[in-house]
Amino acid sequence: MSDLDWVPEGIDITVPSVARTYDYLLGGAHNLAVDRAMGDQMLQVLPGARDLVRLNRSFLRRAVTYLAERGVRQFLDIGSGIPTVGNVHEIAQEVAPGCRVVYVDKDPVAIAHSRLILADDENTTAVQADLREPEDVLSRPEVTGLLDFDEPIALLLLLVVHFVRPEEEPGKLLARYGDRLAPGSFMVISHATADDRAETMRRAADTVRESKSKDNLVYRTHAEVTELFDGYELVEPGVVGHALWRPGGVGDIADTAEDNTQVWAGVGRKPVIGGR
Amino acid sequence: MTAPLPQDADGLRARTKLAKKWAYLLSSKTFIPMAGAELERQLLGFVERLCAGVVSEALAQRAGREVGDALVALNCTSAESLQVSVEIVSKGLLGMSSLAPPDKLRERVVDVIASLAAGFVDRIRASTLAQQEQLGRSLYKAMRQAQAELQASELRFELLEEHLSTGIATAGLDGRLVRSNGALARIVDRQPAEVTGMSLFDLVHPEDRTALRTDFAQLTEGGTASITQPRRLLRADGERAWVTLTLSPLRRIEGPAQVMVLAEDATDVNLLQGQLNHQALHDVLTRLPNRQYFTSRLEQALRTADPGTGVSVFHLDLDGFSRFTGGLGRAVGDHVLKIVAGRLQAVVAEENAMVARFGHDEFAILVENKQTTPDVVTMIRRINDVLSAPFHSDGNRVAVSATIGVVHRPPRDSTPAALLDSADLTLRRAKGNGRRQWELADRAQDGRDRRTFSLAATMPGAWENGEIQVLYRPVVRLSDRQVESAEVLLRWDHPKLGALPHEQCLALAEDTGLIVPLGTWALRVACEQARAWRRELRRDLPVRWALTPSQAADPDLLGVVREVLSDTGLPPSSLRLGAPAQALFGDRGEVADNLQYLAEDEVGVELEEFTAAPGDLVRLLDGLPVRAVRMTQSAAAEPDSAVARALAGVLEVVRDAGVGLTAAGVTTPEQARWWREVGADTASGPLFAPAGPPDAITR
Numbered sequence: 001m002s003d004l005d006w007v008p009e010g011i012d013i014t015v016p017s018v019a020r021t022y023d024y025l026l027g028g029a030h031n032l033a034v035d036r037a038m039g040d041q042m043l044q045v046l047p048g049a050r051d052l053v054r055l056n057r058s059f060l061r062r063a064v065t066y067l068a069e070r071g072v073r074q075f076l077d078i079g080s081g082i083p084t085v086g087n088v089h090e091i092a093q094e095v096a097p098g099c100r101v102v103y104v105d106k107d108p109v110a111i112a113h114s115r116l117i118l119a120d121d122e123n124t125t126a127v128q129a130d131l132r133e134p135e136d137v138l139s140r141p142e143v144t145g146l147l148d149f150d151e152p153i154a155l156l157l158l159l160v161v162h163f164v165r166p167e168e169e170p171g172k173l174l175a176r177y178g179d180r181l182a183p184g185s186f187m188v189i190s191h192a193t194a195d196d197r198a199e200t201m202r203r204a205a206d207t208v209r210e211s212k213s214k215d216n217l218v219y220r221t222h223a224e225v226t227e228l229f230d231g232y233e234l235v236e237p238g239v240v241g242h243a244l245w246r247p248g249g250v251g252d253i254a255d256t257a258e259d260n261t262q263v264w265a266g267v268g269r270k271p272v273i274g275g276r
Numbered sequence: 277m278t279a280p281l282p283q284d285a286d287g288l289r290a291r292t293k294l295a296k297k298w299a300y301l302l303s304s305k306t307f308i309p310m311a312g313a314e315l316e317r318q319l320l321g322f323v324e325r326l327c328a329g330v331v332s333e334a335l336a337q338r339a340g341r342e343v344g345d346a347l348v349a350l351n352c353t354s355a356e357s358l359q360v361s362v363e364i365v366s367k368g369l370l371g372m373s374s375l376a377p378p379d380k381l382r383e384r385v386v387d388v389i390a391s392l393a394a395g396f397v398d399r400i401r402a403s404t405l406a407q408q409e410q411l412g413r414s415l416y417k418a419m420r421q422a423q424a425e426l427q428a429s430e431l432r433f434e435l436l437e438e439h440l441s442t443g444i445a446t447a448g449l450d451g452r453l454v455r456s457n458g459a460l461a462r463i464v465d466r467q468p469a470e471v472t473g474m475s476l477f478d479l480v481h482p483e484d485r486t487a488l489r490t491d492f493a494q495l496t497e498g499g500t501a502s503i504t505q506p507r508r509l510l511r512a513d514g515e516r517a518w519v520t521l522t523l524s525p526l527r528r529i530e531g532p533a534q535v536m537v538l539a540e541d542a543t544d545v546n547l548l549q550g551q552l553n554h555q556a557l558h559d560v561l562t563r564l565p566n567r568q569y570f571t572s573r574l575e576q577a578l579r580t581a582d583p584g585t586g587v588s589v590f591h592l593d594l595d596g597f598s599r600f601t602g603g604l605g606r607a608v609g610d611h612v613l614k615i616v617a618g619r620l621q622a623v624v625a626e627e628n629a630m631v632a633r634f635g636h637d638e639f640a641i642l643v644e645n646k647q648t649t650p651d652v653v654t655m656i657r658r659i660n661d662v663l664s665a666p667f668h669s670d671g672n673r674v675a676v677s678a679t680i681g682v683v684h685r686p687p688r689d690s691t692p693a694a695l696l697d698s699a700d701l702t703l704r705r706a707k708g709n710g711r712r713q714w715e716l717a718d719r720a721q722d723g724r725d726r727r728t729f730s731l732a733a734t735m736p737g738a739w740e741n742g743e744i745q746v747l748y749r750p751v752v753r754l755s756d757r758q759v760e761s762a763e764v765l766l767r768w769d770h771p772k773l774g775a776l777p778h779e780q781c782l783a784l785a786e787d788t789g790l791i792v793p794l795g796t797w798a799l800r801v802a803c804e805q806a807r808a809w810r811r812e813l814r815r816d817l818p819v820r821w822a823l824t825p826s827q828a829a830d831p832d833l834l835g836v837v838r839e840v841l842s843d844t845g846l847p848p849s850s851l852r853l854g855a856p857a858q859a860l861f862g863d864r865g866e867v868a869d870n871l872q873y874l875a876e877d878e879v880g881v882e883l884e885e886f887t888a889a890p891g892d893l894v895r896l897l898d899g900l901p902v903r904a905v906r907m908t909q910s911a912a913a914e915p916d917s918a919v920a921r922a923l924a925g926v927l928e929v930v931r932d933a934g935v936g937l938t939a940a941g942v943t944t945p946e947q948a949r950w951w952r953e954v955g956a957d958t959a960s961g962p963l964f965a966p967a968g969p970p971d972a973i974t975r
């Protein structure tokens with residue numbers, strides 16, 4: 001009977017949320033007991049989980065810095081999570097103060113929190129929407145109001161596309177975003193894989209599946225992640241382990257070699273001439 | 277705050293080395309949002325600060341706390357970060373012998389490191405609390421937002437629930453309905469209030485109960501998918517209603533789970549499948565047989581009835597029913613129809629009879645007469661007696677009456693279709709006489725009626741096709757034969773029958789109710805014409821329209837006239853409206869009111885078909901706002917007859933009362949002269965000019 005009782009996804013404090021668990025693994029305190037329990041379970045099966053989120057976050061920092069240095073001034077960060085340390089607007093605005101950032105997440109708490117943090121920054125905003133509904137995301141007044149789609153935009157999809165199921169056709173889904181982006185725009189993806197340590201990763205995915213959370217981890221191979229960049233030119237060094245994408249220091253890599261390649265990462269650029 | 281640090285190259289090298297090592301260890305433990313070089317630079321700052329603390333005892337505590345605090349700000353929040361920091365920094369500092377005298381160094385380093393740990397812990401507690409508080413606020417906000425959205429979607433749902441024809445209900449897990457909409461009540465033919473509170477298991481056909489229980493069990497066991505099945509519901513009258521029943525689990529924030537029930541009326545589908553014929557033969561609202569059912573029963577009755585007594589068909593039309601639906605709303609109208617249905621059934625309860633609903637407000641009764649059946653007049657009286665008993669509907673006290681056409685004992689070889697046609701014509705004839713009338717079928721009359729009706733039926737189309745014209749007949753001043761005003765007439769140029777004159781146009785339009793829009797149109801055309809004449813001729817040439825009885829009584833008349841006048845810009849005094857004397861004196865308050873208001877607006881009100889009978893005269897003189905009376909030639913008869921002389925006397929009284937006089941239908945110069953003598957100012961008729969297009973007036 002209680003199975004029928006219902007609280008909107010992300011607000012039920014008896015169900016772990018991906019966003020808050022991720023915050024816990026990153027060392028934040030924006031999390032609840034259920035989230036920490038799930039994080040700890042993750043650490044059991046995948047002791048390098050903390051390193052993985054650290055490396056992912058470092059990759060995010062390097063990618064955003066790279067893009068801002070190449071003149072990108074607009075960022076659409078989907079699956080942005082709970083703002084913690086080193087958020088996209090902070091990184092980008094350090095390079096160029098006028099950078100505009102829209103954060104999109106389906107998690108209502110993550111968005112409420114983003115709004116709390118961003119209240120005073122008129123160059124940033126946060127929207128609760130679902131990656132899997134591109135037309136909805138792209139037509140939100142917050143998005144159309146802050147971003148100029150005639151100018152290059154960086155679409156950031158970090159550790160989020162692996163929540164899209166195969167039957168939801170992530171390739172076609174991303175193309176619907178790509179179609180709206182001006183030439184010279186970029187897409188950044190980081191995506192968990194089970195190309196190595198298949199068994200460990202399967203158990204990690206089971207941990208998420210067995211929790212009451214609705215999200216499921218769907219790993220993709222190197223080839224599949226590369227395919228997501230269809231229509232884009234991959235920036236050097238292409239789709240690689242997240243630690244190996246232009247690392248700049250010890251913080252960018254882990255001691256365990258597998259952790260360095262447990263997440264595929266890449267940056268693609270929408271060609272100016274020709275293209276899709 | 278800076279105490280002098282040893283500036284030698286060795287000291288700097290040692291500090292840089294420590295910072296590098298520290299950065300390396302920290303950044304491999306935790307995410308620090310900056311590039312490696314920047315982190316090293318910051319950590320070098322920390323090292324220098326700590327060294328200063330070792331150098332100066334006074335600074336030791338402060339420096340240590342500051343660095344502990346700054347570490348947390350860099351996101352070095354884990355126990356591991358503190359552990360590596362304490363380890364590497366204390367070792368490093370202890371190795372820097374130049375910072376303090378050998379006997380003091382250990383103690384000072386311990387001081388600084390202890391403070392670092394304390395600063396770290398303080399900051400981490402504060403930051404954890406702050407983050408948890410933020411999280412609480414965000415959760416709360418998200419919850420509020422979700423509630424607001426829930427409310428909005430509830431509103432949307434309620435709106436849908438009210439307007440959909442799909443039955444919608446919410447049931448407890450035991451099947452009891454805690455909420456249901458009007459559509460569901462309609463499907464099961466019960467009052468909405470009655471349905472809520474019932475169990476879905478009682479509403480469903482007994483044969484479907486077990487299956488429904490299985491569905492419910494599936495949902496209560498935590499099934500999340502909805503279940504859709506064709507099911508039979510039980511109507512109040514015991515008939516079954518086929519529905520497509522969908523059950524969905526209802527997830528709720530608070531309270532026990534519920535089941536959402538959708539019942540789509542699948543009757544049509546099943547009619548097609550031939551599973552059910554009740555609905556096909558009955559009127560949904562009143563549950564009475566419909567015309568189709570009635571017809572087949574009639575056919576049978578005609579064949580089998582006792583030839584000595586035969587059958588009778590009563591065709592009823594409720595008087596002024598549109599008043600209920602228009603004025604009091606559809607629900608009251610529906611209620612009235614149901615009451616009428618019940619009462620009619622009661623009237624013939626003793627008879628071998630069938631009561632049917634034919635359409636909107638039309639009912640029919642078929643009686644297979646017996647020796648004891650009352651005669652037609654008694655039946656009619658009983659019908660109107662039961663109908664006229666007032667009742668309450670939605671707070672209104674209402675009473676109805678009916679007009680009835682009767683076909684009594686038709687020949688046995690009549691076809692049902694012909695018989696119903698005849699009943700229909702008789703009914704219309706009865707209606708022509710007013711409300712609460714009745715009439716017996718008469719074959720000769722039927723033939724005439726049929727022709728008129730078919731003509732009347734084509735009139736709206738003819739009007740649209742421009743076959744109906746507005747014509748003007750000059751009204752001349754008897755003193756100088758100048759055109760004083762114009763009478764407005766209609767003519768229907770019928771493609772087959774030729775020109776149908778004004779009087780026939782009006783009679784036909786009156787039959788079909790077309791008169792009101794047609795009359796309004798004629799008024800408008802005429803007023804536009806009058807306005808055009810004013811402009812062209814630079815003088816006032818009023819137009820005059822004779823209102824029909826229903827126009828004169830139309831509650832919208834005043835509004836229509838005002839609108840036409842304001843649209844055309846014609847002064848009210850340039851419009852004259854003739855009101856039929858019988859309508860005015862027939863004790864119909866509406867007509868008198870209408871004329872009173874029109875006169876106050878300065879529209880010229882004239883009395884039509886004035887008979888000069890003493891009663892009319894008295895009422896005329898009794899302050900009616902009439903500018904003139906109009907009399908037709910025939911009333912005056914021959915100029916030097918006795919009638920004419922008597923009339924002259926009456927007209928003198930009219931003139932004395934300040935009321936004008938105009939004559940119509942004047943054919944000879946003698947007549948014209950006579951009218952002039954008795955005080956008529958103006959006249960029209962064949963003597964002067966026939967009706968024609970506008971230029972008939974200006975020529």
Ligand SMILES: C[S@@+](CC[C@H](N)C(=O)[O-])C[C@H]1O[C@@H](n2cnc3c(N)ncnc32)[C@H](O)[C@@H]1O
Binds near residue numbers: 018056057060106
């Ligand atoms: C692992 S976190 C990644 C956070 C951030 N992008 C980063 O890489 O640091 C994944 C986030 O994606 C969000 N997410 C998952 N599925 C999503 C979807 N379909 N639409 C939008 N956000 C989604 C989750 O709520 C969560 O906040």
